[in-house]
Amino acid sequence: MSSLELDKVSVAYGNIQAVHEVSLSVRQGAVVCLLGANGAGKSSLLNAIIGLIPLRGGKISWQGRDMTGTRAFEAVRQGLSLSPEGRRLFPGLTVMENLAMGAYRQTRGDTAVSLERVFGLFPRLKERARQRAGSLSGGEQQMCAIGRAMMSNPSLLLLDEPSLGLAPKVIGDVARAITEINATGVTILIVEQNAKLALRLSEYAYVLETGRVALHGPSKELIDDPHVRAIYLGGVATA
Amino acid sequence: MTRSLLVATAFAGLIAAAPAHADKTLFLGGIGDLSGQGAVWGQALQGALRMVQQEVNDAGGIKIGNETYKISTTTYDDAYQSQKAVAAANRLIDQDEAKFVLGPLAASGAIAAKPIFEQNQVIDLVVGAYSRKVMEGNPKYIFRVSNTPVEFIKPILTWLKANNGDKIKRVVVMNPNDEAGWDMQELETKSYAEHGFDLVAKELYERSTKDFQPILTRLIAQNPDMIDMAGSSPASAGLIVRQAREMGYKGKFIKIGGPGPREILTAAGKEAAEGVMQYIPADPSTEGYKKLSERFAKLYGHDMDPSALTNYDALKILLAAMQKAGSIETDKVAAAIPQVMPFKSIAGGDIVLGGKSDYGSDHQFINPIFVGTTTDGGLKIVQMQ
Amino acid sequence: MGQLLAQILVNGLISGSTYVLVALGFTMISGIMRVLNFAHGEFYMMGAYGVYVLTQYGLGYFPALLIGAIIVGAFGVVMERLIFRWVIGREVNGLIVALGLSVVLKALALIIFGPVELAVTRPVHGTLDLGSVSIPYDRLLVGGCAFGIMLLFYFFLTFTRVGLAMRAVAQDEKIAAIQGVRPSFIHAAAFGLGCLLAGLAGGLMAPIYTVNPTIGELPMGKAFVIVILGGLGSIPGAVVGGLLLGIAESFFSTLIDGTVSAMLVFALVVLVIIVRPQGLMGRSL
Structure with a gap:
């Protein structure tokens, strides 16, 4: 059963639309990742889920409850929590x-x-x-x-770029912590530029390009996807 | 309720308007500080206008020549600022078509508005405004109606020397650091020396000062027998008295400057204010003063500042001059003012015209001069010769 | 000379401590709401009138001080909800609104109480004479209360949940919101608390000086100098800046004179602005 449900969510800053009708779902207890280049709309999407940016359109629900229009200070009571970009x-x-x-x-x-x-x-x-x-x-x-x-x-943890600017050794510590958190039943939606790390941690992945879902599928499959490999994994073969 | 009130008001208006065919209106303008540091004096100015208006209109008007006039008045707030005083003067002349104005109070405002009144041939009764420049250049339409230090400092120092000369030798003078304060300091420096006092320190402080401890620490170190708060505002003077007493100062206090016995008492507190001497323009113990003070209290809900009485007298002199001239033409009224002098103040004593020796022309009203000594929360009054 | 220096220091510390109370509220409101509340002096004025009116009704000085300040604080909350919340974060608009409110409040005081100087009966009399230094008891009381209030305020900000949330909102309002902090609540609370502090300062100073509609102007000016000196939005800056200003003024005006003192203090502020534009303590709550 899917627990976080985004239905045609759009987000805009003034006249600039950052996210176009994105639909995605996250299974309860899963780790799902959002991949994409800078400015693809990943952070905007997380901020919209937690209520920091109002939606331009679409619907968000969490564990069956409609979260559309929930204000930021109310989200925490619904079990949502965000570790923001840039800490x-x-x-x-x-x-x-x-x-x-x-x-x-x-x-x-x-x-x-x-x-x-x-x-x-x-x-x-x-x-x-x-x-x-x-x-x-x-x-x-x-x-x-x-x-x-x-x-x-929280029951849903939103992680925005947890590995950004960290030394490899520290990235390992953070990754271990994320796995441990997930093991206690917390659902995690993670935004990452480090696609290799994100795909390794998650069971399912969405790829955002200029605010739209370009591609999605189980992480194991996406690791071998030639498009993903070319753009996000720098052509490096993975284990 | 509101409706019936409206009808009643309209009806009353009709009655009041009925004999209007006989009456003309004499407009008296006012310019005074109603909101700033000098608001106490501004209110006294406005109050004098209102009281004169009230009594003339209650008596059915004033007969000048062949006409009977009702009086109307408006006082504009200049907030003690010269540019606002100029604006008020222009407004009174252009919009209200005023020919007679009481105020402004501040020297800077009076000086700035002076040419406007002269050019428009409007009689201006200046109040307060302790600056020589107000009277310079032989103005035709400007009269200063209240005493200034030039008038009262000598009689007061003569009295002081005669009565306390043995006890008071070393004197400290405190003035605000502005034009009025500088004028005052210059005059006092000269006068104290002439009367044989030893002026050991002269202090100019910023008008906004409330904490005088630092300044007083330095002044008290000079061992003065008397501190003169001179041109300080009454509230500042009260704070100086209180803070000096708390710092252990045992000498005397005098304020030879703008009067404000009530403010000094309030700011200093009854205990510290005991024995403070100050220039007072009218004797509050007289019947005339008490009656006027009661009327003022009805209008404003608190005691009258003595300066209201000076203003009241000045307006009565103006009206008497109009009656003498049989006209409200300003040239004729100005010429008639000397003819109604000496004029009996409502509080007793004569008001005379003078100023030629000090300013070059007799346009200064010289009012009776008193010194009040705060005694048990009240004032003990002595008249100067 | 040592005796004079001690007296200068005591005078400066006491006057500085009352400056701090006004500056604390001003700087906190600016830190949390990005609003320069130039009506802050009028909340000081209201605190003074509050004590005057309540003691006229027979209340003791200390209950009057407390109740008066609470009323001023509550009025601050109402003003925040009615007016200031619309200009949060827009410093120029906030400034204009505050200046307007300042004019209105002064005019109201003038209409209600008139221009006369009112006196509040002093709770204590006499002077403490320590030989080298003499301090009037009422000033000692004001200084003691001011330092006590500063300490309480520090504990409030450091050890209470709401105090912590205020500091968090000052540093990053959005991130504070996703922790569950309702920003509008913090804005109203901070504005009210700032006004309460100003009201306390006004009530404390009321018996020392007199009360009239314009008494808020001077402490407002001082508070502004202090926050520029200490750093806009900085609580430690307000404390350091306030005490520094009090001592500097006391020092210069005792040893030179009041006018030169005002000039030197201004020169000091210009120097700080040039050398350390962020103020002595920088911007953090």
Whole structure:
């Protein structure tokens, strides 16, 4: 049964249409990835799902509930959470305070449980708890951003470019964390430029080109697709 | 309810309008600060106009020559700013066709509006405006109706020397840092020296100052016997008194400048204000003052500033001059003003015309001069000779 | 000389601490809403009138101070909902709206109370004499209260959920929203809190000076200088800037004179703008 359902979703900034009638569905408990070049509309789509950008057209539903027109501050109560592109931590707040913001709508007891879980995923954050988020390294910032998104104990996690600008070793840590999160039953929609990583993590993939779905299919099949290989995998053969 | 009120108003209007064939309207304009730092004086100016209007109209008008006039008045707010005073003067002359104006209060405004009144042959009764320039150049239509330091500083210092000369030797003068303050400081420097006082410090502070502690720290170190708040606004003067007392200053205070006993008392508090001396233009203990003050309180809901009485007297002098001239032509009225002097103030004492020796022409009303000493929240009044 | 310096420092710290209260609200509103609330001085004025009116009705000074400030804060919330929410993030529009509100509030005070100087009965009398330094008790009280309020405000921002959310909204409103923070609630709360602080400052200063419709202009001017000095939107900047301004003014006007002091303070501000355009502490809440 499919759980996140996008039906002909369009998004525009003024006169510039970023997303054209995109339809996609994500099975409950799955990891699905959105591939595409810069400006293909991937981030716009995630922002639209969480309510940061209003829809120009179409419908969004999550677990059978219509989410169209839900405002950003209400989305978290529906179980949605976003780790935004460029991490967007609150730079003047400490790591701990950033995580506390992630649990803004949680009760005190739930917050303690979530915190333990996040520290389990990223032990580094515990060491850095009192440090200002702005002073963290890139990898730590990404961990903090994912951690913050996990603090609300979401059922759907939207990850926007989690590997951007990270060292290979750190990318491995982040990838492991994503798999672990998914293993606890969290549905994940991940936007990535690193197609190789995204296809490895996901079970199904959509390829966006200039705001439209150009191609979609099971990730295993797309890895071997000549078009995908030529454009997104730089022609490099994968295992 | 509203409807019947409207009908009643209309009806009242009809009655009032009925004898209009006999009455003409005499317009008296006002320019004063109604919203800024000098609003207390502005209200006193507006209040004097309203009170004169009220009593003339209640008495059925004033007979000048063969005509009976009702009075109407409008006071424009100049917010103590010269460009607004000029705008108000133009508006009074062009739109309201005023021939007689009371105000402005601020020296800068009075100086700026002066040529407009002179050119249009409009009689302007200037109030306050402590600057020599207001009276310079032998104006024909400008009269200053209130005393300025030039008039009252000498009598007050003479009195002070005679009564407290042994106790008061070292004096400090505090003035706001603007044209009025500079004029005042120059005059006081000269006058204190002439009367044998030792002026140990002269301070010019910014008008917006509220925290005088830093300045007072320095001045009190000079061991003064008396602090003169001179051209300070009454509220500033009160704050100076209070803060100096709190800093342990034991000497005397005097304010030889624009009056404001109520504001000084308010700002200083009853305890600190005890014994503060100040120039007062009218004796509040007289019957005439009390009656006028009651009428003012009915209009504004609080006590009258003494300057309202000076304004009231000035307007009565103007009306008397019109009656003497038998005309409201400004040339004739201006010529008649000296003829109605000396004029008896409502609070007693004579108002005379003078100023030739100081300004070159007799266009200055010289009002009785008093010193009030704050005593137990009230004022003990002494008249100067 | 050491004695004089101590007196200068104490005078400066006390006047600076009251500047800080006004500047804190101004800078917080600017940080969270990107609105320069030039009507902030009028909320100070309302706080002073609040204390005046409530004590006239027989309330004690401290209850009057508190209730007055809460009323001012509530009025701030109403103004935010009615007016300021339409200009959030548009600094020029916000500035014009605020200037307009400032004129209206002053005019209202003039109509209701007249131009007269009103006095609030002082809660304490006398002077504390420490030999080298003398401090009037009422000023000591104002300074103590101001520092106490600053401390409370710091704890509120650091340790409460709403305080944390305010800082988060100041740093990144959209990202704060997806954590579940309702921005409109934070805007209204921050505006109200800022006005409450201004009201407290006005109420604290009311017995020290007198109350009239224009008393808000001076503290507003100081607050603006302080936030430029300390960094627009910066809370530590407002504290450092306010105390610095208080001490600098006290120092210059005691040792030189008031006019030169105003000039030197202005020169200091210009210097900061040139050397550190972001202010001493930069922009962060």
